[in-house]
Amino acid sequence: MVARSEESRQAILQSTLELLGVGEQALSGTTVQRLTIEAIAKRAGVSKATIYRWWPSKAALVLDAFVVEYLPRTAVRTDLPFREALEDHVKAVVRQYAGLDGAMVAQLIAESQYDPATLEEFHRRFWDDRREAAVALIQRGVNEGVIAADANPTLVATLIYAPIYQRLLLKDAPLDEQFASSLIAMALTGAAARS
Incomplete structure (x- = not known):
């Protein structure tokens, strides 16, 4: 059974x-x-x-299906130095969001705006863990001396990932590898450790 x-x-x-x-x-x-x-x-x-x-709701089911499809393709690698792991992850997220996974997450975010249950499911089943993984990755950058010791890892993660969500939701520019590379370079320049 x-x-x-x-x-x-x-x-x-x-x-x-x-x-x-x-x-x-x-x-x-x-x-x-x-x-x-x-x-x-x-x-x-x-x-x-x-x-x-x-599943208690359609939103919970769609989120689980999305997570099964999305997470294996956007894992945060722990076997690479910080900068390489960040580049790998941001490029993977951008690549996935440029396709059908992006359309699905944009729709889930839209549904979340008027349905508190969907918003709660989105946080519980997807967002909170992804945010923690991004913050932990930035903390690795702090630990490796790439990110300034006094930088707030949560804020740095927000500065890196927010533009991805802006392009995903507003479609004001393409989600492509050039964007991902520029975003990483700009974020790390602004958050770099100073000697």
């Missing part, structure tokens, strides 16, 4: 991504707002009750 339950759970996550237009088997894609539990259940071959057994 456990294997079957996990099989159903994976089918639900995969169906959610496919309906949203993410992944190799993607359909034309719908929006998070228009996505329904009924459509997910039908595509996954399960009942709505099965979905609600694991």
Whole structure:
């Protein structure tokens, strides 16, 4: 029964991504707002009750599907020196947000603006851990002497990642590797340790 339950759970996550237009088997894609539990259940071959057994809401399900798709591609590497790890991570985030993952997270952020439950799920299932990982990465920069010892790691992380979200949400300029490289160079120049 456990294997079957996990099989159903994976089918639900995969169906959610496919309906949203993410992944190799993607359909034309719908929006998070228009996505329904009924459509997910039908595509996954399960009942709505099965979905609600694991997820309290559509937002929770979409967030879990997003996290499964997104996090492996944007991990913060611990096997690299700070600057290389930062470059690797920022470029990975920009690359993912330039595609369908970006469209999905932008829709989740939009949903969060008028639905407190979605905002809470977004923080709990995605944002809080990502923020902690970014702050820990910046703290590594402080520890390695690349970032000034008196710099606030939370503020430095915000300065680096906020422009990515601006471009994602406002679409006022492209999310590309040149942007990622310029962003890192500018942030590290401003936050550099001074001798």
